[in-house]
Amino acid sequence: MRDLTTLTAALKAFRDARDWAQFHSLRNLIVSLNLEAGELLELTQWLKDEEVEALPTDPLKAEALRDECADILLYLLLVADKAGIDLIEAAEQKLEKNAAKYPVDRFKGSRAKYDAV
Template structure:
């Protein structure tokens, strides 16, 4: 894991361990919690137009809500990776390489189609 992600993971696990919460952090519970937090991030967009959503980062309360929910998602992702022994830096780089092969620039630049869709 990269230094920054490793340092963040140590902070998160120290916070968890100081409260004796690891006992509740099964892989299933962490994955469920990540999705609940992602739902809270999604909730920030509910009933809003694209224009209203685009202004969230510029609004003091909107930005704070975005920051909090993004942080919550990252916290659970770090805990999932720690629990499963996943090096997020290496896994992300490997996934980018796979995506690079699936979505070559010459064929997909400016396109939203999936890699297995007909041209």
């Protein structure tokens, strides 16, 4: 299982076997996605930058990091499925938009927002 379509199908089969689709309105999925993002953020609460950078080197913390990232991805897949969004296509289009907003010659090494330069 190495592509988003196959992963989405497996996720929907998991959901449907449990009759959870009834709870998966677009709003509920978006809320759940953000709650999971908050759990990812919570892994870094009160940590120094170097402690956050070290999370992947600790087996238990790395597992928690992987689990939260996976939860976010799974909810994002359900949001995209519900909204009819092809995530690969959307990401490619967004990269094109960002390339136009942030040309290399003006933004290389800069953290400025496109409308601030």
